[in-house]
Amino acid sequence: MKISKIAFHWKILIGMLLGIMWGLIAINVNWIEFTVFYIKPWGTIFINLLKLIAVPLIVVSLISGVSNLKDITKLSRIGLKTLGFYILTTVIAISIGLIIVNITNPGKVFPEEKTEILYQKFSENVAEKHISAEALEQESPLQFIVDIVPSNIVNAMTDNSKMLQVIFFAILFGIAMVMLPDDKIKPVKNFIDSLNHIVLKLIDIIMESAPYGVFALLAALIVDIAGDDPADTISLFKALGVYGITVIIGLLMMIFVVYPIFLKIFTRVKYSRFARKISPVQLLAFSTSSSAATLPLTMETAEEKLGINNETSSFVLPLGATINMDGTSLYQAVAAVFLAQVYGMDLGLSEQLTIILTATLASIGSAAVPGAGMVMLIIVLTSVGIPTEGIALIFAVDRPLDMLRTSVNVTGDLTITSIIAGSENQIDLNIANSEEILGNH
Numbered sequence: 001m002k003i004s005k006i007a008f009h010w011k012i013l014i015g016m017l018l019g020i021m022w023g024l025i026a027i028n029v030n031w032i033e034f035t036v037f038y039i040k041p042w043g044t045i046f047i048n049l050l051k052l053i054a055v056p057l058i059v060v061s062l063i064s065g066v067s068n069l070k071d072i073t074k075l076s077r078i079g080l081k082t083l084g085f086y087i088l089t090t091v092i093a094i095s096i097g098l099i100i101v102n103i104t105n106p107g108k109v110f111p112e113e114k115t116e117i118l119y120q121k122f123s124e125n126v127a128e129k130h131i132s133a134e135a136l137e138q139e140s141p142l143q144f145i146v147d148i149v150p151s152n153i154v155n156a157m158t159d160n161s162k163m164l165q166v167i168f169f170a171i172l173f174g175i176a177m178v179m180l181p182d183d184k185i186k187p188v189k190n191f192i193d194s195l196n197h198i199v200l201k202l203i204d205i206i207m208e209s210a211p212y213g214v215f216a217l218l219a220a221l222i223v224d225i226a227g228d229d230p231a232d233t234i235s236l237f238k239a240l241g242v243y244g245i246t247v248i249i250g251l252l253m254m255i256f257v258v259y260p261i262f263l264k265i266f267t268r269v270k271y272s273r274f275a276r277k278i279s280p281v282q283l284l285a286f287s288t289s290s291s292a293a294t295l296p297l298t299m300e301t302a303e304e305k306l307g308i309n310n311e312t313s314s315f316v317l318p319l320g321a322t323i324n325m326d327g328t329s330l331y332q333a334v335a336a337v338f339l340a341q342v343y344g345m346d347l348g349l350s351e352q353l354t355i356i357l358t359a360t361l362a363s364i365g366s367a368a369v370p371g372a373g374m375v376m377l378i379i380v381l382t383s384v385g386i387p388t389e390g391i392a393l394i395f396a397v398d399r400p401l402d403m404l405r406t407s408v409n410v411t412g413d414l415t416i417t418s419i420i421a422g423s424e425n426q427i428d429l430n431i432a433n434s435e436e437i438l439g440n441h
Helices: 008-028 032-067 072-104 112-137 143-148 153-157 160-179 182-207 210-226 230-239 241-266 271-288 291-304 310-323 326-342 349-365 372-383 388-423
Strands: none
Touching: 008 032, 008 210, 008 271, 032 160, 032 182, 032 210, 032 291, 032 310, 072 160, 072 241, 072 310, 072 326, 072 349, 072 388, 143 160, 153 160, 160 182, 160 310, 182 291, 210 271, 241 271, 241 326, 241 388, 271 291, 271 388, 291 310, 291 388, 310 388, 326 349, 326 372, 326 388, 349 372, 372 388
16 A cells, blocks of 8 residues: 555554654663654654744634624624633533542542652652742733733744734734725735635645654653653553543543534534544644644644634634643643642532632633643642642653643534534535545545
């Protein structure tokens, strides 16, 4: 079979498996230095390429999408529905996490000696996250709203952690175009549409390297986790197994229970077809641990494979990549209760309701990049009085769980986008429910 004939999601899956195999071999035959110096950089380059295209994609697609809306009323209607569904699924995710962790009680079986080992191993990482969280705690509760409005759009576009500012500018720019006569904006609209085509072609070019980038990322990840002592890493993972399984059960419930129910109730899209078509997006999200980095493929999949109109996808998906963090929110709820149990704290109903509120707000301000959830977790822990030093206990397994919860995040984005598109008659059900997987990949 020629490699060009292999489906795109199989290419990514093969890259993932080969990366894991390489990492395990590298540990046992002492290829760690070679992997870090000569394999890992290719993964970094792939991530940088995805980040490179993220801001141009958001700017041109949002401006194009908003400007295609014929009136401000439609924009506000779509916006309110989008925010409503994003917040609803986030609250559901957090609630599921709390229910499961209160059933499994993973913190109550955690060995005390492992607590000390993990704290010593990751104390430097803890200090870094704690400093970032302390800075956030000194800010006004409304600071996240202030941060949405950029003082300098050029600076915002040079920092991928300021995606909300870029989105705000793009939406404002698009609204201004809607409010002006067609003859006044035609040259700009044509320019934006042309840029949109160019950006989409750039995405096609970059995605050709995805299997190789995924291979390098996972090979480096295995080596980074193991370090110089594979046996120590294995023992730490065993000690945190119940906690990890608890998070995974919650995340899988979102993918296989909550999202299918939402699609069944609010759309006529068949979940079996939906799941098969978005699998490359889920795999890429799993590999990169970044909703923002996955956004180019997410948007392409929504339009070409799910039949969602660009007018909807270009507005709902970039917004979801920055504020819809179902997987991250669920993980924060489980982690908070887990750490409370490790420290012998009993969280009552009021404390757990506080976790729901805080984690929901934290998800809105969480950057769509790897590890951002850790900083926001400290805010959640502080809200219910759990010692923040405890995050040292979960650093060892955070990255694999981060990969899975990012897959949940993008699945939620595509589910809500399908719902919004269906409510606005902006989805082609013939494409969405077709057996054939359309598109370049």
